[in-house]
Each structure stands twice: as C-alpha cells, then as structure tokens.
Amino acid sequence: MCCNMQLTSSPLAGSMGAVSAPLAPAFSPLYQQIKSLILNSLRSGEWKPGEAIPSEMELALRFRVSQGTVRKAIDELAAENLLLRRQGKGTFVATHAEQQVQFRFLKLVPDSGPPGSEGPAQRDIIACRRTRASADIARALALRTGDPVLQARRVLSFAGTPTILEDIWLPAVPFKGLTAERLANYQGPMYVLFETEFNVRMVRAEEKIRAEPASEGREKLLKVERGTPLLSVERIAYTYQDEPMELRRGYYRTDTHHYHNTLG
Amino acid sequence: MCCNMQLTSSPLAGSMGAVSAPLAPAFSPLYQQIKSLILNSLRSGEWKPGEAIPSEMELALRFRVSQGTVRKAIDELAAENLLLRRQGKGTFVATHAEQQVQFRFLKLVPDSGPPGSEGPAQRDIIACRRTRASADIARALALRTGDPVLQARRVLSFAGTPTILEDIWLPAVPFKGLTAERLANYQGPMYVLFETEFNVRMVRAEEKIRAEPASEGREKLLKVERGTPLLSVERIAYTYQDEPMELRRGYYRTDTHHYHNTLG
DNA sequence: TAGTGGTCTAGACCACAGG
DNA sequence: CTGTGGTCTAGACCACTAC
Numbered sequence: 001m002c003c004n005m006q007l008t009s010s011p012l013a014g015s016m017g018a019v020s021a022p023l024a025p026a027f028s029p030l031y032q033q034i035k036s037l038i039l040n041s042l043r044s045g046e047w048k049p050g051e052a053i054p055s056e057m058e059l060a061l062r063f064r065v066s067q068g069t070v071r072k073a074i075d076e077l078a079a080e081n082l083l084l085r086r087q088g089k090g091t092f093v094a095t096h097a098e099q100q101v102q103f104r105f106l107k108l109v110p111d112s113g114p115p116g117s118e119g120p121a122q123r124d125i126i127a128c129r130r131t132r133a134s135a136d137i138a139r140a141l142a143l144r145t146g147d148p149v150l151q152a153r154r155v156l157s158f159a160g161t162p163t164i165l166e167d168i169w170l171p172a173v174p175f176k177g178l179t180a181e182r183l184a185n186y187q188g189p190m191y192v193l194f195e196t197e198f199n200v201r202m203v204r205a206e207e208k209i210r211a212e213p214a215s216e217g218r219e220k221l222l223k224v225e226r227g228t229p230l231l232s233v234e235r236i237a238y239t240y241q242d243e244p245m246e247l248r249r250g251y252y253r254t255d256t257h258h259y260h261n262t263l264g
Numbered sequence: 265m266c267c268n269m270q271l272t273s274s275p276l277a278g279s280m281g282a283v284s285a286p287l288a289p290a291f292s293p294l295y296q297q298i299k300s301l302i303l304n305s306l307r308s309g310e311w312k313p314g315e316a317i318p319s320e321m322e323l324a325l326r327f328r329v330s331q332g333t334v335r336k337a338i339d340e341l342a343a344e345n346l347l348l349r350r351q352g353k354g355t356f357v358a359t360h361a362e363q364q365v366q367f368r369f370l371k372l373v374p375d376s377g378p379p380g381s382e383g384p385a386q387r388d389i390i391a392c393r394r395t396r397a398s399a400d401i402a403r404a405l406a407l408r409t410g411d412p413v414l415q416a417r418r419v420l421s422f423a424g425t426p427t428i429l430e431d432i433w434l435p436a437v438p439f440k441g442l443t444a445e446r447l448a449n450y451q452g453p454m455y456v457l458f459e460t461e462f463n464v465r466m467v468r469a470e471e472k473i474r475a476e477p478a479s480e481g482r483e484k485l486l487k488v489e490r491g492t493p494l495l496s497v498e499r500i501a502y503t504y505q506d507e508p509m510e511l512r513r514g515y516y517r518t519d520t521h522h523y524h525n526t527l528g
Numbered sequence: 529t530a531g532t533g534g535t536c537t538a539g540a541c542c543a544c545a546g547g
Numbered sequence: 548c549t550g551t552g553g554t555c556t557a558g559a560c561c562a563c564t565a566c
Contacts, residue, residue, distance in 0.1 A: 055552085065536080068538085069535085081528065088552065091552075105527050204528035231473065252475075254475050258473060260470070263371070264344075293554060329555080350564090351533050538556100544551080
C-alpha cells in the first residue's frame, strides 16, 4: 500500500536512525499510527465532544487503509473512553455530560443506594482567585513556580449535608477567561464546563488517598467536629497526551458515604 | 458453518422460546460463546495458572470456528487479565505470582518511590480460627448465617513498620484443608496460595474506603495513638463467574503510605 | 526452521437506527 | 430502504521465540 511508507515515516522516523538504542519500538503497527492521527484530530478539536466522527469507511478512504485497520484503532480509543460507539448511529467523541461518565471521576457514593440516588449535588463556590503557583502546585501541573494559576474552593453537599470540600488549581493560560462568576453560576459538573468552553477534556486522573483529621477550618465548612477523620484525596487530572491540567485537594466525609473502587 | 447452530443453541436456547421478554439478549456473537467455553475450561481447571493454553489454531479447530473468532474471544479475556499473551510463545493463564499483578490488588504504596520499593512485606498471622458466619459476613460471602467460615487476622509490615491490619473471612468449603500453620508458614501473597493450593483464583474485587479513628485495640497492633485516622478498606473479592470468595476488613496507616488509584 | 501471536486486507453478511 | 457499526471468514504476511 502506498501510504504505508508515508505513515511509518512520520511518527517514528526521528527516533529511528538516532543511536544504537535497541530498546526503541522500531516498529509501529499501522493501526497505532491511525490511532495517533485520530487522536490528533480529537486534540485539535476537529471533532467536538458529543459530535459524531466520520464513519469507518470514510476514515479508511481518508487514511488509505482498510476498514478493519481503522476499526482496530477506534476499538482502542473506545476502550480508553475517548470515543463512544453506537451501533447503527456512528462513533461519537466521548463527553463528561453523559450520566455514566460522571461517576468514573466521582468515586464517593452513598452508603445505601446507587450512585446519585441522593439527588443532584449542590455545588457552592466559596472562593475563587487568580494567584501564582507555589513550588508544589507548579510541580503537579508541570508549570514553573510563580506561573499564573486559578484557584477555587468549593463545597459539595448531598441532601443538604456538606460532604466534600475541594481546593482546585488550574493553569491560567488554557483556562483564559474563566472567572469566579462563571464558575459560581454554572450548576453542573465542572468537567463539562471545561470541555464545552475551553476545549479541555479530562481523560485520566491519578488520586492519592489518605486519612487525615479535620483541621484548619475544614471542620467548620464540613460541619464536623475538629479532629474527625476525613478522606484526603489529591487528584491530578490529565488531558489527551498526558498533560496535567488540574490539581484537586479534596476532603471527604465518610460517615454517610464511602469511596468505592473496583480492582481487577 | 455447521456448528454455528450447535453453539448458538447451547447457552441461550433455554431463554429464547420462553416468554415475551424482549429485554433478553436474543443474540450472542460467536466469539462470546467461544469466550464462555474458554472461561469454562479455566474455571474447571483444565489449564492451570501459569500454564499455556492451546494455540489459537488448535482452539479454532476444536471449536470449529475461524482463528479470528478465537482471537477476539482471547482478546477480551486478556483485556480482563484472565489470560496473558506472549508473542512467539503462546497464551498463558494469568497468575497472581507475577510481580505486576500484585499491585493490582494492593493499592497502598510508599509516599516516595515506586510500589514495592520498601522491600518485601513482612506478613504476620496473629490469629486464625474456624468459626460461623454472622449475618453481615454471610451476606458479603453469599452464604447463610451460621455457615462455617475461616477467619484470620494478620499484620503487614514494611521496613519494620506495621502498616496494615487485616481481618479476613473465607468460606470454609472451598478452602477445605487450610489451617493456621499453613497460612502462617506461607511467606508470599495469599492469592498465590489460594490459586495453587485450592484452585481459587481471585479475578476482581470491590473496595469500600472510609476514614476511621484507630480504636478497639487496633492502635496497639499498628503502633499508633488511639484515635489516629486510619484508612478503613473493606474488600470483597470474586472468582470467575462473580462468586464472592473472600471478605477483608483492613486498616491502613497513611503516614508513610497512601492509597493510589487511577481514574479514567 | 517451525510455531506462536500480531497485523492487514477484502468481502460477505448481520443487527440496529432512522428516514 | 440506506447507512452505520458489529461479526465472521480466509488468506497472506510480519515479528518474536525457541530449537
């Protein structure tokens, strides 16, 4: 096939003729290269969240490969929750607006009943300001110390009970134009706002969880006794290409809820 | 193809002609049926953990389908970590003995350094007895109240520091012959013992995590002050077919370690 | 050199959604 | 009815491992 050479030469050629690094992949299947091309289109915003991407046949013609190769590329992207296949309708860019997706990132569920059974969460922004990154914030977001960042603090309440207190840091540049009112007025998942307004889609996140006593005023905001054990959850969220785009430090009450996780 | 009918008739035929239940799947792809057949062989112990299963071509001949169909079935089982593909060598039954697998089930990692960098864990069984299931234990293990169970308590220490205290309940029947000495003498991951000695392979687990103060003697075993916040981790582990086979209630110190989780 | 899994293709047909 | 994704097949060739 003609473009086999074209494709093979683009993503990996640079690292090929370098030095004697026998550990380099030195071989990239066609479908992986197609996957990268699709990923680039997603990243650039050619297809927006919620929209349908071209059909498998169209993509096959566009990339000059067989439909099966495109299929395998899309299969992997769907397995990573970046695309969503719907038989008979098409393949769509995944979005945080879908109900199911919400609970891939919010793991705190009520002790009784399924996730979300306590009704919609109440979100209260209690602070929001523009500041500069301290050393540890900068490291987490792959910035330099002193780079401008947005910082917000909010409380999530379920059935009237304050349950989650979160401090959130965002790099100022990609979120240019995000204001306190904008955040405060938006009632809905934050990641939906991010992807619709700033073309920043959170794809993956890492969390570090500890048990810590309530202190430093957090006990008041969560309405618990000082010293009450809380779940401390630090999250770094990444967009396509593993770029860190958000740091969260959350404190969860676990008297009526628990953090749910599936292993395997 | 001849056996298309054979296969289609076996797993689903019963529920087909029943009543007007339009919610039933009413259609099962061939590769899903092959997947079930392979799963049955795994479950029955036809191929033991660590062993190679027959090659794709052999399985294709055995099931009278094309190699591609077998491949797709194996693909899914490999994605679920039940099988392990090794190019040029074959496909193997996954085992808990592999280094990488250990940390799919133990999510507590040191604050600095990669998982396992503190050296091997020291495992001390401090109690082990045969007893009868209370109501909540029975519910978790899908048993009846009063059914015989094995209960063990152990402490895991890293670099000499007691870090995890766990109570473990197992249904007595599948673990017939498991004694206190057997457990105490075995130095290694418990799930390895289970799969090699009892043909019980843990495939999936659900965890509920809370923050709780140290009490009821746990503070002594973990050598922390009474009231110190601990991570409370309740785990139910499942074998093939989603049968619950183990209940664990663990308490984790999070002063030098944290629970690590990936979302996405 | 032989055997394994991995890739790629081409074509036929099925299931599902919507005009 | 058409177009979409989903399944299944058959065959060719590639990459890796072991003997």
